[in-house]
Amino acid sequence: RGEDGNGEMAKKYSRDFLLTFSDQCTDLPEEFEITSDIAEALIVSNINVSRESF
Amino acid sequence: SSAKPARAVSHPLEYSWTFWFDSPAAKSRQTAWGSSMRPIYTFSTVEEFWSIYNNIHHPSKLAHRTDFYCFKHKIEPKWEDPVCANGGNWTMGISKAKLDNSWLYTLLAMIGEQFDHGEEICGAVVNVRARQEKIAMWTKNATNEGAQVSIGRQWKRLLDSNESIGFIFHDDAIKLDKGAKNKYTA
Numbered sequence: 001r002g003e004d005g006n007g008e009m010a011k012k013y014s015r016d017f018l019l020t021f022s023d024q025c026t027d028l029p030e031e032f033e034i035t036s037d038i039a040e041a042l043i044v045s046n047i048n049v050s051r052e053s054f
Numbered sequence: 055s056s057a058k059p060a061r062a063v064s065h066p067l068e069y070s071w072t073f074w075f076d077s078p079a080a081k082s083r084q085t086a087w088g089s090s091m092r093p094i095y096t097f098s099t100v101e102e103f104w105s106i107y108n109n110i111h112h113p114s115k116l117a118h119r120t121d122f123y124c125f126k127h128k129i130e131p132k133w134e135d136p137v138c139a140n141g142g143n144w145t146m147g148i149s150k151a152k153l154d155n156s157w158l159y160t161l162l163a164m165i166g167e168q169f170d171h172g173e174e175i176c177g178a179v180v181n182v183r184a185r186q187e188k189i190a191m192w193t194k195n196a197t198n199e200g201a202q203v204s205i206g207r208q209w210k211r212l213l214d215s216n217e218s219i220g221f222i223f224h225d226d227a228i229k230l231d232k233g234a235k236n237k238y239t240a
Contacts, residue, residue: 010068010167010172011065011066011067011068011167012068012166012167012168013065013067013100013162013165013166013167014166014168015159015162015163015166015168015212017166018100018103018162018165018166019162021065021100021101021104022104022107022108024101024104025101025102025103025104025105025108026104026105026108026109027105027109028105028106028109029095029102029105029106032095032105032106037077037079037080038075038077038094041075041077041079041111041116041117041120042075042077042094042110042111042116042122043109043110043111044108044109044110044111
C-alpha cells in the first residue's frame with residue numbers, strides 16, 4: 001500500500017527517520033515572518049523584533 | 055578560502071502542512087469563534103518542519119488557552135471548512151508530563167504518512183488548558199467508521215496510550231456542543 005493519486009508511492013517517513021533531522025535544521029526559514037502577536041507567545045529564538053504599535 | 059557547502063538535499067513531504075496559532079490575547083479581542091486563529095507558516099519538507107518546530111515553544115511552554123494547529127495546506131481548522139464539515143475528531147487528554155512528546159509524535163506520524171488511512175486526516179490541534187491539555191485529530195468523513203477506528207487505534211499505539219478515546223462527529227458538536235456523545239471509541 002502506498003500509491004497516491006498519481007500512481008506514485010506515497011512519501012512515508014518513520015518517526016525515527018524524521019528525528020534524525022531534528023538537530024540539523026535549527027534556523028527559521030528566511031521568509032518566516034515574526035509578527036508581534038507571535039514574537040513572544042510562540043517564537044523561542046532570541047531575535048530582536050521591532051514591535052509595531054497598534 | 056573555504057569551499058561553498060553543497061546544497062543540502064531536502065525531503066519532500068506527501069502533503070504541505072500549515073501551522074495555525076490562536077492565542078488567548080487574540081481570542082479575547084474577538085467574539086466569533088475561530089476568527090482569531092491565523093496561519094503561521096506552511097511547510098512542505100522535513101527540513102522546513104524542523105526549522106519551525108525547533109524555534110517555537112512546545113505545548114508545555116505555551117500560555118493557557120492557546121490552541122496550536124497543524125493542518126493540511128488549504129484545509130482550515132474549522133467545522134465549516136468544506137473538507138471538515140462531514141468529519142469529526144478523536145480527542146485524547148494528555149498529562150503534562152507527556153504533552154510535548156505526544157504532540158511531536160502526532161505531528162511526525164501525520165507528516166510522515168504513518169497512518170493507514172492518512173488520506174482521511176485533516177490535521178491535529180493541541181489545546182493548552184490549565185486543567186487538562188488535549189490533542190485532537192480531525193478527519194474528513196465521520197461516517198467511514200472503519201477508517202476512523204483505524205486512525206484512533208493507530209494513534210493510541212503511536213502514543214503508547216492505554217486510555218479509551220472517543221470520536222465525535224462535528225455535526226453533533228455543532229448541534230449539541232458539550233452534550234455531543236462519542237460515536238466511536240478506541
